[in-house]
Amino acid sequence: MVVATAEPRSLAAPTPSGPLLALLAAPAAMGVSGPTLALPEAARALAVSPGAAAWLMTAFGIGMAVGTPLLSAAGGRRGPSRTVQVGAALVLLGAVLVCLAPNLPLTVAGRALEAVGAAGLNVAAFQFAARDGSGRVPGIVAIGSAAGGTTGVFAGAAVAEVLGWRSALVLPVLGLLAVGAVLRGDGWGRSVDGPAREGRHPRTARLPLDVLRAPGFRTAAGLMLGLATVNFAILYGAPRRVADLTGWGPTGTGAAASVAALLGALLSWWLVRAAPGLGTRRVRLILAGGAAVAAALAGFAPWAVAVLAGSAASSLVTAGGQGLLTGPAAEGLPEERRGTAIGLFNLAFLVGVAVGPASAEGLLTTGT
Incomplete structure (x- = not known):
């Protein structure tokens, strides 16, 4: 992760x-x-x-x-x-x-x-x-x-x-x-x-302002934050919608949700392989558009299979995004700052992990 x-x-x-x-x-x-x-x-x-x-x-x-x-x-x-x-x-x-x-x-x-x-x-x-x-x-x-x-x-x-x-x-x-x-x-x-460890030397801490100012980092990290927030909101909310639509118990619902998410993660390999031929702009549009479609399906579709398709689509673009956006997050930065950029990029993902379920619960509560 x-x-x-x-x-x-x-x-x-x-x-x-x-x-x-x-x-x-x-x-x-x-x-x-x-x-x-x-x-x-x-x-x-x-x-x-x-x-x-x-x-x-x-x-x-x-x-x-x-x-x-x-x-x-x-x-x-x-x-x-x-x-x-x-x-x-x-x-x-x-x-x-x-x-x-x-x-x-x-x-x-x-x-x-x-x-x-x-x-x-x-x-x-x-x-x-x-x-x-x-x-x-x-x-x-x-x-x-x-x-x-x-x-x-x-x-x-x-x-x-x-x-x-x-x-x-x-x-x-x-x-x-x-x-x-x-x-x-x-x-x-x-x-x-x-x-x-004897050859290691302590390094002085340095505020990552140069990383945060880099346009490539801001774009990649911002998109990753959005993808992760949508994905973990769906991960929280979609199984509950599937259970409501089907009447399945927790174990059956969990199995269906897990299979859908795993399928999406595996299909992300196709997106990663196709990315060089698509170009950076198209890849970003596919990632953002895929997350939007996934949110619409998972949140509003009246059929359980469509909700699960939304979950799979979200897993696909999120897993693909982690692989495809990590490099651009550090692109153009000096070699010694790339580790910091990747660390902050991963932090953006984890913020989405935290915000997603809370956002989903807020939407579900409002809807009821």
Whole structure:
């Protein structure tokens, strides 16, 4: 979901396998979408309105947005193994708070804490993957992260039906299954975070005003913010519309929504391949137009299949946009500022993750 800038590669630093790193990253993405169909039950159990319960999703997006730059910086200084340790501890602490919280504010706080830790696991996965010069490992991690996000609706509905609504809020704990193996694969305690770091030098912080002024960055980041906001609003609202239109239960609705989103994400590869022949302007028009069509279908179509088509279209343009807009976000900037530009671009995506569900809940509340 989020690609972090990598630490300098050391010859002494091994790379954990791609599937293992994908397992580390995917549950973070599942944490974004997992609670979607469990929110009504959460609202009843916590004695709050559905709009208030939507904070359980919004808080996760905010936590990811805050945690990603913080733990990216920490990983650059101390190495990704340390980021994994800190991230795992925060995920576990947040999940415990979510499971024990007697009211909404404490549950929201647990979700936010969990999200900061999940951001750390996601960041570390991509930092480890960046050591692979072939690009194969980063690709596997990206696919795993996308799969986690698109299947999260179904996974959350399924576990909530069996274990209760709180289980849908703690899906990021699945990433802890990979922590021990990742740390062993990285040679933790032997070379990577010891001698391998001796050659690093601290860098002075610098405000990214030059990046924010760059027209290419503003256009790419602004479009990504719009795409992400629409996508996560649909991710929140579309399953509820499908359930209303069909009468399906949470598990069936979650399965249909997950399949539609996953199909859209897979089809985004077609857009990425076609982009060079289309040109920058046409690609941007396709992305913006696709998001607008997706929002119209998901929000107003009277047939469940059309709502699901809107979800698929939104997933397609959002996944395609992440791949196609990352380069333009840093284009024209000095080499040393491109990492900052990509980090801020990813932050724009995460702001959309936080704003989308809240926007959808506001529209749904207004409509009723």
